[in-house]
Amino acid sequence: MILYENLQKLNQEFITEFEFKLPEFWKKGWYILGENVNNFETNFAKYNNSKYCLGLANGLDALYLGLKVFEFPDKCEVIVPSNTYIATILSIINAGLTPVLVEPNIDDYLINVSRIEKKITEKTVAIMPVHLYGKLCDMDKIAELATKYNLKVIEDCAQAHGASYNNTKAGAFGDIGAFSFYPTKNLGALGDGGAITTNSEELYVKLKALRNYGSEKKYYNKYIGINSRLDEIQALFLTIKLQKLDKINLHKSKLAAIYNQKINNPHIIKPIHSEENVYHIYPIRTVFRNELKEYLFSNNIQSEIHYPLAPHKQEGYKNILTGNYPISEEIHTTILSLPISYANSTTEIEYVCAVINNFKKQC
Ligand SMILES: *Cc1c(COP(=O)(O)O)cnc(C)c1O
Numbered sequence: 001m002i003l004y005e006n007l008q009k010l011n012q013e014f015i016t017e018f019e020f021k022l023p024e025f026w027k028k029g030w031y032i033l034g035e036n037v038n039n040f041e042t043n044f045a046k047y048n049n050s051k052y053c054l055g056l057a058n059g060l061d062a063l064y065l066g067l068k069v070f071e072f073p074d075k076c077e078v079i080v081p082s083n084t085y086i087a088t089i090l091s092i093i094n095a096g097l098t099p100v101l102v103e104p105n106i107d108d109y110l111i112n113v114s115r116i117e118k119k120i121t122e123k124t125v126a127i128m129p130v131h132l133y134g135k136l137c138d139m140d141k142i143a144e145l146a147t148k149y150n151l152k153v154i155e156d157c158a159q160a161h162g163a164s165y166n167n168t169k170a171g172a173f174g175d176i177g178a179f180s181f182y183p184t185k186n187l188g189a190l191g192d193g194g195a196i197t198t199n200s201e202e203l204y205v206k207l208k209a210l211r212n213y214g215s216e217k218k219y220y221n222k223y224i225g226i227n228s229r230l231d232e233i234q235a236l237f238l239t240i241k242l243q244k245l246d247k248i249n250l251h252k253s254k255l256a257a258i259y260n261q262k263i264n265n266p267h268i269i270k271p272i273h274s275e276e277n278v279y280h281i282y283p284i285r286t287v288f289r290n291e292l293k294e295y296l297f298s299n300n301i302q303s304e305i306h307y308p309l310a311p312h313k314q315e316g317y318k319n320i321l322t323g324n325y326p327i328s329e330e331i332h333t334t335i336l337s338l339p340i341s342y343a344n345s346t347t348e349i350e351y352v353c354a355v356i357n358n359f360k361k362q363c
Helices: 007-028 035-047 059-068 086-094 139-149 201-210 232-242 245-262 289-298 326-334 346-358
Strands: 052-056 077-081 098-102 124-127 152-156 176-180 194-198 215-217 282-285 335-338
Touching: 007 232, 035 052, 035 194, 035 232, 052 059, 052 201, 059 086, 059 152, 059 176, 059 194, 059 201, 077 086, 086 098, 124 139, 139 152, 194 201, 201 215, 232 245, 245 282, 245 346, 289 335, 289 346, 326 335
Parallel strands: 077 098, 077 124, 124 152, 152 176
Antiparallel strands: 052 194, 176 194, 282 335
């Protein structure tokens, strides 16, 4: 069976070095906000060409604090793509703000920048572009709109570690870059983790307090913060894995290149990607999605759907996210993710291509 993901195998080579560092970690006995988090923050900021980085508990908190730090008045509006993962939308709701959904492009699945301006009102305070699947949004246009309407930009980079656009890394365009280190992300921890990158010292200082009960000085609470700290042990692992992030991304791109070259089934739409992007997943689309998923499985290939149901169709959100989003729905009903893990071999991917090319083949 070709697994969609195999975290044990994926992390094997980093675990060896991690285990080498563990005796020192046990001996030290320091678990929260210590030198490992500091180290990781320094390295991740440098990797992203950002001035500052803050380690957090998860990606949702990175998005949430990225909004909270601006203290927008309640019910202000935030522009977000209608086909994003639910966390982006939830962060807006949790921050007391109103999500305003904008449809994506049908060809690259990213927010359609030509639809943003119509959705801007007096209440709009921010845009949250999501670099979905590892592909960067049109940041030139987004920056232009942000300047014109005085909006903050909080980038959701949870699927785009290491991706760039005109030589600038994801997270370095906006006021805030929000990252997740959920285990299956391109830079995944051994559990939950997240981070914010920013070039603003003022935001950095405030966020540093916000993640730790709003406290700059221990037991004195300057703000009403939250508890969202990256664990020392996760930071230790992530520092090791970060050194290989480019290698991970390169391997995934190599697998994607095989798909791009070898899939030639007329029922399948392949993704558009540029050189500078990374592949978080490899999304194809077909009107025979469910049938293809079963066909792959019967040929010992696992696949996934990112995501099966659009946010505005989710039961818990139906009273909040009103309106029609047909492009988003079309993507959700036709999209399928093929295996593209660091743990997959090129031979496995070639086999997947052969199986796909046989799907619905007329003899
Ligand atoms: C994974 C993900 C998140 C949330 O990250 P968590 O660490 O699971 O909270 C947010 N946005 C996108 C686009 C994601 O893929």
